[in-house]
Amino acid sequence: MMVTGEPRLDEPPPEGATGRRKDRERTDGVGFDELYHAHFRSLTLQLTAYCGDLSQAQDLVQEAFCRAFARWSRVSRYDDPVAWVRRVAWNLATSRWRRLRTAQTWLLRQREEHVPGPGPDRVALAAALALLPANHRRAVVLHYLADLSVTQIAQQEQVPEGTVKSWLHRGRAALAAQLATNEVNHHE
Amino acid sequence: MSEFDEMLVSGEFAAYREAVVSAVHPAGPGAVRETVRRRRRRAVVATATAVVLAVAVPVAAHAALDRQHDPRPGPAQTAEPTPSATTASPTSPAPSPTPSTASPTPAAPDGRITRAQLLAARLDLPAWLPNPVCEAGPTRLSATYRTEGDVLLEGLDHGDVDGDGRDETLALLRCLVGQHGPSQVVAFDRDERGRIVTLGQVTRSARPNPEWLLAVEVTGGGTIRVEMADLAPGGGWSLDWSQRQWRGYRWTGERFTQVDGPTSFGPNPHLADLSVTATDLAWGPKNADGTRTGTITVTVRNLSQAPANLVEVHLRMQVGTTADGGDWSACQGGPPPKGPITCRFGPLGPGATRIFQFGLRNSNTSSGTGIAEVTPIGTDADPLLDPSRENNEDRYHYR
Missing domain, CATH: 1.10.10.10 (Winged helix-like DNA-binding domain superfamily/Winged helix DNA-binding domain)
Known part of the structure; x- marks a missing residue:
């Protein structure tokens, strides 16, 4: 895995909750959970600054990680998996997926706990x-x-x-x- | 950019980072796994349904048609369309066969649509190059060519073209009108409910060219490459004589634009638009042997941008006239012997004009209307055709 400038704002939670699964996935590249915990906050931060909406940014980054996990056997072997997730998250931010989801998300958020700004x-x-x-x-x-x-x-x-x-x-x-x-x- | 500005901006971003990061609440990798599992289950159901339909419909049709014969349906045969001899272009790569049975592999990403699924669906097609037969809008693809306006799937590839982390489907479609018809490359995706939606048109055939799209492929970087030919095959024209190009396209977020490859075709070296005009001819006084002579002025032009290496002029008139004097010496092999009055010459460059004063001798004092005809010749290995025949003849009077 190439080290990018992506700042690591969070560390994975202690072994136990996800440790077993992570070890299994490590065999063919970087661990998914590790990548998620290391980069979720930083990516969300970037997209919040870009779209001006924290909840939407969280949705976009979560979706990007879903797409990464769906093809994890391939993405985990890339030199820089987080660059792939970042690119997908940013593309989603400008895509019709976001436009499609906006109305849906707004409705959902009416029932959600308010995320402090x-x-x-x-x-x-x-x-x-x-x-x-x-x-x-x-x-x-x-x-x-x-x-x-x-x-x-x-x-x-x-x-x-x-x-x-x-x-x-x-x-x-x-x-x-x-x-x-x-x-x-x-x-x- | 002053140092103060840089400090101000980077300071604001540092503070922003600190303030926002604590407000981020990751749903966690467990939620990712749950979402992906749920989607895979949905994808398997959707794929299985589509395949059942794709197999069941032709089987039912087959059974109904062949009820009086052997009623055993052959799902493998009917589900997989056989290539039609009238429609398969000799050089376009045959679409890779799709297994007719549902693969239970749940890894198929959302926008990856198989040939069978495309054939089973009603697709919303973008506009074709305007023509009286082929229509945009809801369309069912045809497995084989039966009637004018049938749309055939001539190429298929998959790749992540909009950078959303999932594959989309690229289809090369041709609406057939006889052996011709417009073609286009269309990107399809699936919506949140698994329905096939049209992402957009990548490119389409155009006037004057490209008349024919040949192949589509997606590169690892998400660029769509389309192979195209300036001239469509058929009507005596071989695809071997067409010029071919690969052009690259990318999704901008709203539409596809060309990012790679040439944007136009140069003049086709196998096409030479020639024209001919001829003056009227008046025979002179009778000679001692009873024959009469005259001169006709024939003008040949090459209106195209391609050189015509070898050109033939043919003067059609009543028998009894032979070539005699004037510019016949400029022809390959000199004046034609008794028989058709022809002259082969060349090359005639792009835009060039050649004027001949041909001498003729007539033995029977005939009069009438003749036709001067020009034809590009070329060679077997390097044939030359004329794209517009209207200006290849001119009538002249002789008396």
Whole structure:
């Protein structure tokens, strides 16, 4: 398994609950449970920043892991399985699957426990992100929250590296301008 | 980009990460396993139903038709369509045969649709190249060609083309009108309920080209490659003379766009659009031997972008006229002997014009209307055809 910049925000739970199954799956590559626990939170974080909706981001990442598990014998042998899951999750975020699910999810959520939001001090960044064009937003989120290099972002987005650099530069400048304005207003 | 900006942005993201991560509640890998198990059960049921239908319907039809004969139905024969001699293009790869029995392997991802399942379903087809016979909308594919407008499945492949982690199905479809007809490549997927849905049209045949799509395949990276020919076979045209290309397409999230390969065909080297005009001919005064002579001006043009290596001009008129003098020396082998008045010459380059002053001698003072005809010749190994025959003849009067 290639080590990507994907930050590990969570460790697998102690052996016991999933230990037996994990050992069996380890025989043909990386363990599914391990991958899930190591990357679920980080991927959800990225997609929350991208779509502005934590519940939807959790759904998308859960679905991406379902698709990975459905073909786990193949995905586990990839050099970088988490890159596959990340790509699928991000594609789902822009796909018609998301559009199809949106209405359904909204209905479901009426009955769900309310998921606490990120808190008022993070609203400024979310608002600033929402103003960016989608590709600039993807680039800055992948850079700052997935810790991907320009090369890795270019691979995931299937665009030249120069394009990614330009997206990053413009996205970052727009965010900084927006955040600085907010700060000034805040102090007034 | 100032250092301050960078610090401001990265600081905000760091704080965002800290604040949001604690709010994330993973459903857990156990929930993943449960979802996948449930979907596999559903997929097995759906596959089994489709296969039962695919086998049962033809068996029932077969049994009904053959009731007076041997009533033993042959599911293996009827479920698997046999290739039709009239429709199979000689070079398109035969679709890989699909087992007619349901494989209990639950690994089949959602959008992977077999040949039998496609044939059993009613599909929503995108628009064909406009024509009076083939229609878009709900369509059932035909296993063999029976009547004009039947849509045949001529190629099939699977791959994850929209990057959602599951395979979709790519079908090369041809709507047959005689030996011709438009073709298109369509991506199919399944919806949440397991029904077959149309993801989109990858590409289709077009005017003036490509007239014919030949094959479809999906690469590991999700690019769809389509092989196409500028000219369709049939009507005396062999597919060997068509130019072929592979073009690559990708899903943008809303539609398929071309990302790879050439975007157009160059002029087909086997096609030369030639034209001919001829002036009227007036015979001169009688010579001592009773014959008369005259001159006809024949203009040959190559209107195409392909060179015509060898061209034949034929002057049709009453018997008793022979080639005599003028530009006959420019023909291969000189003036034609007694018989058809023809001249072979070449090459005639793209856009080139050649003007001949042909001398003729007539022994019976005939008059009438003749026809000047031009034909591209080429060779057996490198044949040359004319795509538009309307300008290959011109009438002239002689008296």
